[in-house]
Amino acid sequence: MTSEKKPVTIKKYANRRLYNTGASAYVTLDDLAEMVKHGEDFVVYDAKSGDDITRSVLAQIIFEQEGKTGQNLLPIRFLRQLIRFYGDSMQMFVPSYLEFSIERLTKDSQKFREQFEAAMSANPLANPTRQIFQSMEEQARKNMAMFHEAFDMFSPFTAATGESGKAAPPAQSADELNEMRAQLAEMQKRIDSLVKKD
Structure with missing residues (x-):
């Protein structure tokens, strides 16, 4: 009996595209970064194998953010x-x-x-x-x-x-x-x- 919201499922396809099953739309890493900033939880699965690849996708988001000018958080x-x-x-x-x-x-x-x-x-x-x-x-x-x-x-x-x-x-x-x-x-x-x- 919990009202805790379940994380949104994101599927990553072989063409590297990300699909938000909750919104029924393709999303980008920037979209996922915005979801994190707004406190929206998600889990990313490899569409073919079904493996949970959330950690690597989050790391990729950090890598992309670090590449932007003036966005460096990691010394x-x-x-x-x-x-x-x-x-x-x-x-x-x-x-x-x-x-x-x-x-x-x-x-x-x-x-x-x-x-x-x-x-x-x-x-x-x-x-x-x-x-x-x-x-x-x-x-x-x-x-x-x-x-x-x-x-x-x-x-x-x-x-x-x-x-x-x-x-x-x-x-x-x-x-x-x-x-x-x-x-x-x-x-x-x-x-x-x-x-x-x-």
Whole structure:
């Protein structure tokens, strides 16, 4: 007895065309991107094999969005680090960590927007984003701590020891935090340079 809306079924044909069975119409990757932005859920199946190919289609949408000028969300360092995790012993934990982090960011995005607007209206030519990035850094630190706590609850033995049975080095989270700090600092430099140009 649930009123939860079922995801729309999209079929992908051999000619790479996508068919929205709910709307009985062919759609593009841009159409699917708009559906995601409006909170419409969908599942993509290969029309011939029946395989669920939603993940690869969503990845393709991201690839297309990243190719558009000014649309880059994924920093090069992040992409390189993500590639390093493939085949790594930590690979199985990366999806849940990323999902956890993006959910927290989504929940806090309204707060960041309000802070940004307040900073811009108060002093548009000075350094309006420093406070926001400090908040984001603090939130990232909290997210990391919460994720590690949750991870420890579900796997108390692997959290305390590494694969070799020795105590796991605490440098992992410090490295990730330093990586985030470096990315935030780079973003701050770019914004500062834009403000100076104005």
